[in-house]
Amino acid sequence: MKRTLLCAAALLSMTSLGSAADLPSRALAPAPIYVAPAFTWTGFYVGGNVGAAWGGRENCPLRNTFYDNVYTLDSDYLPNCNGGNKVGVIGGVQAGYNWQFGGWLFGLEGDINWLGRNNGNGYDFSRYGEPRMDRYDIIDDNDRTRPPRVTVTNHTYSWSGNGSANTLGTIRARFGFTTDRALFFVTGGAAFRDGDNSATITDTKTVITSGNSWNSVSSGWDNHENREVTTTTYTRNGNGNKVGWALGGGLEYALTPNLSTKIEYLHAQFGNGGNTYSSGLIDDCQNFFGDSKNSIDIVRVGLNYRFVSAAPAPVLARY
Numbered sequence: 563m564k565r566t567l568l569c570a571a572a573l574l575s576m577t578s579l580g581s582a583a584d585l586p587s588r589a590l591a592p593a594p595i596y597v598a599p600a601f602t603w604t605g606f607y608v609g610g611n612v613g614a615a616w617g618g619r620e621n622c623p624l625r626n627t628f629y630d631n632v633y634t635l636d637s638d639y640l641p642n643c644n645g646g647n648k649v650g651v652i653g654g655v656q657a658g659y660n661w662q663f664g665g666w667l668f669g670l671e672g673d674i675n676w677l678g679r680n681n682g683n684g685y686d687f688s689r690y691g692e693p694r695m696d697r698y699d700i701i702d703d704n705d706r707t708r709p710p711r712v713t714v715t716n717h718t719y720s721w722s723g724n725g726s727a728n729t730l731g732t733i734r735a736r737f738g739f740t741t742d743r744a745l746f747f748v749t750g751g752a753a754f755r756d757g758d759n760s761a762t763i764t765d766t767k768t769v770i771t772s773g774n775s776w777n778s779v780s781s782g783w784d785n786h787e788n789r790e791v792t793t794t795t796y797t798r799n800g801n802g803n804k805v806g807w808a809l810g811g812g813l814e815y816a817l818t819p820n821l822s823t824k825i826e827y828l829h830a831q832f833g834n835g836g837n838t839y840s841s842g843l844i845d846d847c848q849n850f851f852g853d854s855k856n857s858i859d860i861v862r863v864g865l866n867y868r869f870v871s872a873a874p875a876p877v878l879a880r881y
Contacts, residue, residue, distance in 0.1 A: 601743055601816065603667055605868050608657045611826075613862025615652035615677055615730075622685075623721060623763060623839060623852035633849065641687035641719065651678040652860055658736070667745060669736040677730060677858075691715040711773040718768075723761035730755045730830060730858060732808045743816040753808040753830040755858065763796040763839050763850050796839035796850050804856060806832035814866070824864045832856040 625639035654675030661668050693714045731754045738747030769790040812826030839850035 609866035611864035
């Protein structure tokens with residue numbers, strides 16, 4: 563009887579094991595994969611910049627001479643004083659906002675910059691007159707004839723101009739396309755600058771007279787020379803505050819989600835201004851005038867900090 567029960571139990575156990583082997587196995591689920599969110603340029607930012615700036619000016623004055631009751635352009639007055647292209651340091655701050663639409667970007671940016679340069683320039687120009695000879699006939703009761711007198715009038719003009727701009731500001735739109743963390747953009751808008759627009763012309767007139775006077779000792783005419791020097795100053799003062807336009811482009815690269823660096827070129831052009839130099843003298847027989855053409859070119863690098871209120875949540879990829 564005992565042997566019969568053991569055999570039955572062994573048979574039942576083998577049957578249970580065989581049934582369990584036929585059941586489907588349960589595999590473990592794969593771990594989720596998290597994908598970092600796509601980078602975006604959208605948002606507000608502030609930053610600073612530093613670079614080089616140079617200006618272009620063409621305000622070389624011309625001269626009018628009053629002749630026959632009319633001021634006529636003096637074609638002999640041709641000084642060489644074109645430009646004031648001096649390179650200096652520029653630095654400032656900027657702020658703006660970007661909107662990104664797919665791979666395209668539109669933004670608005672404003673900046674204020676300080677220029678460490680001065681557009682002062684000048685020249686010296688001399689014009690030598692033709693000798694004028696005055697002949698004399700009998701000059702006294704003894705029938706003594708005076709030799710001719712020769713007069714030469716020379717002019718030396720010295721000009722010093724100052725067209726410095728101390729502050730430059732712009733308000734511009736930016737438009738570009740992105741390749742992940744790189745942004746290529748063009749920019750354009752309004753530009754503002756301050757600075758003076760003063761200049762001075764100094765006309766040094768020298769009249770040289772070679773004449774003769776009667777020497778009673780030698781009973782003859784003695785030659786002598788007389789110089790008469792007259793200096794006249796012509797001044798021009800004007801407000802240098804100008805409004806113009808700015809156009810440029812550059813590349814910006816995001817180092818982190820918040821921090822980016824950029825390199826940029828910008829050309830700022832300001833309106834021309836006519837200027838007249840005045841001596842302040844009544845019945846002055848000459849005047850000077852000029853035309854100022856002002857521009858500022860900038861190459862600079864910058865660093866921007868973008869404000870991100872919260873980091874985007876990672877994306878869960880399911881397979």
